[in-house]
Each structure stands twice: as C-alpha cells, then as structure tokens.
Amino acid sequence: TKGLITLDSGYKNTGSCKSAITFLDGEKGILRYRGYSIEELAEKADFLEVAYLLIFGDLPNQEQLDKFHADIKKHSVVDDDVKKILDAFPKSAHPMGVLSSLTSALTAFNPESVNVDSEEDMYNAIVRLIGKLPILVSWTMRKKMGLPLYYGDSSLGYVENLLKMMFKQPNEEVYTQNPILIDALDKLLILHADHEQNCSTSTVRITGSSHAGLFVSIAAGISALWGPLHGGANQAVLEMLEAIKADGGDTKKYMAKAKDKSDPFRLMGFGHRVYKNFDPRARIIKKAADEVLGDLGVEDPILDIAKGLEKEALEDQYFVDRKLYPNVDFYSGIIYRAMGIPVEMFTVMFALGRLPGWIAQWREMRLNKEPIGRPRQLYVGETERAFKSIDKR
C-alpha cells in the first residue's frame, strides 16, 4: 500500500510536500525507494540502477540502463579550468566546502544545465552531473592529500572508476580490482541514495523551486549536508570513537557525558528525527563493515569500541526511553576508514551517495510545477510600537 498522507490545502507554502519517491516508517524501521525495500536493493541492484529507479520511477531494463551508462560516461569529464578553482583552495579547506563550491562552479562550464524546462533538458543536466561529481569527489580528496589529479578510466564501472580516480597510485589494484570493496562502496552509496525530506533534500527542493539551476541546487544540498547533526555526523562519529580510544576506550564515561544535560556532548551516530527504531541502513552497513574489515584483514579497535558503545546504548534506559538507536552514520565511517579514505572525506562520500535522491526530488518538484517554496512562520515578536529618538533609548 502506498504511504499516503493527508495534506491540508496549505501544504504549498508550509515547506512540506507530496512525493512519490521514498517511503519510510520511523516506528517500524522501514525504508523503500519507489516501493522497493532498501534491503533488496542493497543486495540485488547496483548504484546506477538505483539512481535510475529513484530519478525516473522504475528499475531500468537493459536498454535503458545501457543508455543511462553511456550518457553518463559521455559527460565524465570536467573542464580543466575547474582545476584552477580547486588550486585556489588551501589544503586545509574542508572537502565539503570545496565540493559545494566546485559543484556550483560547474554551472559556469555547463550553462545549458540552468534553464531546464523540458524533460529532455532535465535529463541532459542530470547525466552531466552524475558523470562529473565522482571526478570532483576524487579531485577534492587528492587535493587534500597533495596528490596529482586524474580523470579515471571510463571503461570501468561507476564505482570502480571512482575508486581508481581516488586511489590512483602504485597499489590502486587493491581497490579497483577488489570485489568486496567495490560491493561495499556500491552498497554504501545505495543506502545513502535518498531519505525523503531530510534537511539537505529539503534544501535542494526549496533552492530548485526558485528555478535556480540543478547544479547550484545540489551545491546548496551539499552545504546543508555538511553539518555535524546531519551528514557531517559520519566524520563526527569517527572523531568521537578516536577520542574514546585515546581516552583508554572508556565507553561508560562517554555514555555518562551523553546523558549529562550540562554537557553539550551527544553520542554521534545515534538518534534520528524520524527513526524511533533501528535505522534499517545501519543494520546493513554494520554487516558490510564486518565483511570489509574481515576481507582486508583489518583488526580495527575502533570497530570494537563502536560495537561496545552500541551494546551499552541499546541497554541504557535513557537511550531506550528516548528511542535513540544507531543511525546510518554510525558504522559507515568504519568502512571508509578501512578503505583508506581520510575522515574529512566521509561526508563527501555521503554527498555522492545522496546525489541521485537529491536529483530525483529536484526533478519531481520541477515536473510537478510546484510553486516557489515559501514556508510561513508563527510571529512571536513585538506588537506595533512608535519610533524612539536616540536620546530616548
């Protein structure tokens, strides 16, 4: 059955919307993309199939998928002048700020992506962005690491090529030829692909509703995702686990801090605005983390600390009463870290995963010809009052 909800007539300007893309039930821990369960998609589909499903409404047949791949490959290049913008950033720049800036800058090199009223124009802007973002992701990481930039190898699959561009170095085969790592990253990208009207997706929809171009609407979403309460949580989780490890692995001390109202510390990777049950994505990612670390032969004490923390939190009355469970960000960083991805790049990986969802939501909003977003407010300020000259203030 569809997850139909009733909306009052005022929905047009309250910031909420009707959408047919993703259904989630926070109480039951259910997540479906266009009616397909996340569990099945993570197991049986690949990232570009899921991207097609989210954006166009159904799983592609072979001909549709082949055309989608070919159109994306055609645009898997970025104007060399974009490198000059990248060069202007200090190495200390956070990759999310770099990625948002470069994504916005793409508009200048792809002006046809701005005024897109026909489905065909939208499609062309969409495949351009899906083709170019992995290049920007790899360039952002390599800039951070002081490594030369590459364009990759378009004969490879989408995820393999991303890994090749990110890790092009003597032992890159460790990544591009390892099916476990490729499968784990593909799964991670699928699990992050959409999540109905979260903070960054709402940002994309409201930015796009002014008919600003697709690229700048996505750049706005990247900026919103950066925050540690949202996508930035995966970086914050690893920094928290590192701090606990450096502090002798004393998880009880950090559980106490998380419950101490006078302490601003929160257990990063726990809790959710909608899920008041286990985040179904966290279950799948936790299993993938075990597989990747096992395959790479990595004994990561951070994973043991994470599992210890999760066990304590699930048995802690404060957390149980507030329905605080591990969310999508709790285990993802452990996989990225095992793959050698720098911690400041974790949220960039989230942004790449969320790209198809942001695009799907933007396209739905445009095809529905929704009015410009204009949430209203409850005014709680001063009633009318007369002006006071400065000598009377």
Ligand code: SDX
């Ligand atoms: C994502 O919206 C989405 O769909 C987002 C996302 C997506 O796919 O787009 O799922 C991705 O953003 C996941 C969330 C990642 N963020 C974190 O892991 C940061 C840590 N989590 C918290 O900051 C918090 O749980 C939020 C922001 C995620 C949700 O906040 P809520 O629902 O507004 O919860 P709240 O602030 O109202 O807290 C309710 C109670 C409070 O205690 P009381 O005042 O009732 O006594 O729970 C407590 C909070 O203090 N609480 C926590 C906590 N989260 C909530 N206490 C300790 N640690 C935490 N993590």
